[in-house]
Amino acid sequence: MKCGLTEKSDSKFVDTIEKEAYVWCEKDWKHDSYEHMHNRSQLTFVEDGYQYFHIDRKIYLVPQHHVIWIPSGKAHKITSEATTVNLMVFLFKSVFDEDFYQQVQVFAVPPVLKEMLLYASKWNQSLTENEEQEIFFKAILKSLPNFCRESNRLEIPVPADTRLIPVCNEINSSFKYSLNIDSLAEKAQMSVRSLQRIFKNETGITLQKYLQLTRILKSIELIDTKQYTLSEVAYKVGYQSLSAFTTSYFAVMKAKPGLNRHQGVSS
Structure with a gap:
């Protein structure tokens, strides 16, 4: 049961x-x-x-x-x-x-x-x-x-178009780095313009937004471990400063990141 x-x-x-x-x-x-x-x-x-x-x-x-x-x-x-x-x-x-x-x-x-x-x-x-x-x-x-006044959009869409799966896999494994649109388009075997258009149609978000969501979700996992400061977390998920990470985190989570707030977690 x-x-x-x-x-x-x-x-x-x-x-x-x-x-x-x-x-x-x-x-x-x-x-x-x-x-x-x-x-x-x-x-x-x-x-x-x-x-x-x-x-x-x-x-x-x-x-x-x-x-x-x-x-x-x-x-x-x-x-x-x-x-x-x-x-x-x-x-x-x-x-x-x-x-x-x-x-x-x-x-x-x-x-x-x-x-x-x-x-x-x-x-x-x-x-x-x-x-x-x-x-x-x-x-x-x-x-x-x-x-439920508004959704925090704490979901990552999975595209049905199989050509986009290698793109998502690349972002998920290399989220610490900036997007290389040309490389991603090559993986999808389509032009940059087609990739951006089809990805947005399939997922409802842009490639840049997908990267942001991936980074924030990964930061939540790192915060949960209680092994890192917020500055260390920011760096590990690809942000060059704590302020940039905090701004991005707030845009997704509607709250500021905090180690005390995330005891054991926490979109």
Whole structure:
């Protein structure tokens, strides 16, 4: 049994729970890395550490004090290199009709929502009916669209055009260095102009933005190790100064990088 769901075979989960919604908290979370799906909508709160969610050819980063909303029936795979991952997973049998609930959402948890989620931990793994819990969880569910003012865009898109895969692989392995557009175009076997146009059409972002996202996500992993100063992290991910790194980090994360803020993590 995982998060209250019974795994009949790899990636296939059977829901035998009657409750409309429940919460499953675990310290030092260990999750299978294969793709799976279930018929309950899922709200995951990362209390410590960070997680990568692989969904619909995108990789979403969910750092400390962020949540991800995954609609029911949406296949997803979870990976993480964080030293410690503490999660709260809320599973809902039914949701409201708004468009919000039909899309993957990632956003920072405001103080009010954080307190609500932590309060709900008192029902951890409880599968018995409870009127207060039912009303409280429905309030959380109903409030999510209001808490999600804007997405931090903490996802890296994976292009479907196979010609772009070597380009992404090169950026992922050489993110410390500036883009060499000519070299990337050669790897894709297309002109520079075609590469820039097709990459933007495929992913929704430019090559430069892809590099920025890759650098920031890598910086989060380095911060999580607690082995480096912020200046060292900035240099290791390709920035020539701490101020340049901080500016770029803030543009993506909507917050300044800080070792204290990232205990065990943290888009």
